[in-house]
Amino acid sequence: MILVSKSQIKLITSLQQKKYRNNLGLFVAEGPKVINELLNSNIKLHSLFSTKEHLFKVEKLWVISENDLEKISFLKNANNSVAIFEIPKLKEITNKTLTIVLDAIRDPGNLGTIIRLCDWFGVQQLVCSLDTVDCYNPKVIQATMGSIARVNIVYAELSEFLNKSKLPVYGACMEGASIYNEELPENAIVVLGNEANGISEKIEAILTNKITIPQFGKQKETESLNVATASAIILSEFKRFTER
Amino acid sequence: MILVSKSQIKLITSLQQKKYRNNLGLFVAEGPKVINELLNSNIKLHSLFSTKEHLFKVEKLWVISENDLEKISFLKNANNSVAIFEIPKLKEITNKTLTIVLDAIRDPGNLGTIIRLCDWFGVQQLVCSLDTVDCYNPKVIQATMGSIARVNIVYAELSEFLNKSKLPVYGACMEGASIYNEELPENAIVVLGNEANGISEKIEAILTNKITIPQFGKQKETESLNVATASAIILSEFKRFTER
Incomplete structure (x- = not known):
């Protein structure tokens, strides 16, 4: 001792x-x-x-x-x-694979859960805006349950990153096409926005496809889905097609 | 003042x-x-x-x-x-609609998130085992964002409840059929298990269908999905078919 x-x-x-x-x-x-x-x-x-x-x-x-x-x-x-x-050295981000992009995610628990989801669904790239919570924050580390070791996470100026990419850029919006009716490609960029404000205007302008998870409850008051649960459903939808 | x-x-x-x-x-x-x-x-x-x-x-x-x-x-x-x-009086549970059953969910944040998901997906019935965290726990109430008012929640001895039901009883298990390949019925019971131990043996024996969310990441070490994110994906799968 x-x-x-x-x-x-x-x-x-x-x-x-x-x-x-x-x-x-x-x-x-x-x-x-x-x-x-x-x-x-x-x-x-x-x-x-x-x-x-x-x-x-x-x-x-x-x-x-x-x-x-x-x-x-x-x-x-x-x-x-x-x-x-x-803190590991960054690997280079490729331009060819399903990539999740986070625009100003502030809650460490949400970021940790999203990293764990990326790991589960085999998404190896996560690009975070500079104002997203730091992935080495202790609360994020605990929420990832260790899966942070298997996902390549970079912080970047998002509009610059997105403008360079040649993949379609999907964004989770309140008013988009139903994700259940879209033919989702195997390789794409998927943007998820801030907990309170969604995707910022500047980034929304770059999206090529707006998607939404339709609401089945009849009550209009229902709060939108939490970003971590929305991420779970969106990743599942992108992957379920490659599985079949 | x-x-x-x-x-x-x-x-x-x-x-x-x-x-x-x-x-x-x-x-x-x-x-x-x-x-x-x-x-x-x-x-x-x-x-x-x-x-x-x-x-x-x-x-x-x-x-x-x-x-x-x-x-x-x-x-x-x-x-x-x-x-x-x-605390509102309980409404009676019907035997005819998509119903979520929770077997020993302990984390208030998870229960709150699941209630919010039920509200979003129009699931009006939630049956909790007697050892599931109380839905009027202040942390649950905060996590529901008010949606507790729109979901009928009852606490019951699960095996008794499930044995009475005539609907198929689906359960989220580590080793079940891929949820992406199942033809999911509109009306069913879906059981979600405890955060650490999953569905208890007694309840597992009553299941008519075991389903799983397949893992796409190659690493076997990956921790299973959190019960709240798993619930999001499972509810989405049950509802996406009724939508089409």
Whole structure:
């Protein structure tokens, strides 16, 4: 058992902030499930702190007390291990495959869920607007359940990226064609917009196809679908055709 | 401006607990969006506390201070209004329409999202196992965005309910037939299982059809879909056929 030093505590807590994550090129993951997924990926471990000695077979393991774990965990209920990983280098984005584009997604849980959905549906590219929440935010990392290791995520000026692309650009809008009646291509770009405001005007102007998930309930008051559940349905629709 | 009395504070805070909600037949909703949705429904208002005098046109309005609002709000960031409503009387469950059944859903956010999905897709019946989180839990109410007023929710001993039903009983399982290849009926029961353990053995034995959302990613490590995103895809699949 070793004591976590003050400088280590300072390092870890600083990684709650995007500024320090970017400067140091490091991010935090917690709990054995997420940490193990990342250990089994190409992402490099910086250091690992755990109250359990035999849970991980890595060199950079520090066995610590419950008390120290509390000090470095970002979670309400710390889950025995905290790890620091190196932010991986970006792979190049290709112009040939189904790509999800996020326009100003702000909620870490939503981004995490969308990353997990991309992983499930084999979507390897996710392009986020510069004002989308940082994918190395600890809340995003926890919500991805480790699938962040399998999706290539880049942040870019969206209009520039979209204007360069030769693929059709679909966007989820309140008033578009029913997604159930569209012949969806295997390769395309799909834009999902901000939780409160949808897709921004500037990006909406670039869309080649507006699609919508029709509402079946009769009540007009019904709030629009949450962006994460809408993403689930849209990804399912794009993939179900390639499956048949 | 009036002061909130100690007994009112005690009443409201007691409603965080299921025991008191059931005894008193009351539940709490917060924020103008959710409160307005409920005011426009059949659900009866008990009392409304707001820092804004002109936001609501109801008799039972108490205009209160920010300080008092903080005392009665369950939210991290109180959103100007807190209302108490009467838990509505249960309508009878019919045996003829698409019905969602939840087997031990524990996360309030998941239940709230599923209620909102039911509302969107026009599913009016939701049957929950007795160990599913209470739908009048404040976190569920907030996550429903008001759609709880439009979905008939009952708690029941599931095996008893399912054995009585004459509709086919579909269940979301890890190893079932691909949902994309099934001819889904308009009227059926669809069972969704617990976040960690899926559908319980006892209920699985009653299923007439096991369905699954196929995984497209190549990585076997990928965590299964979250129950709320799985629900979105399954409801969409059941409804897309009736639409065509």
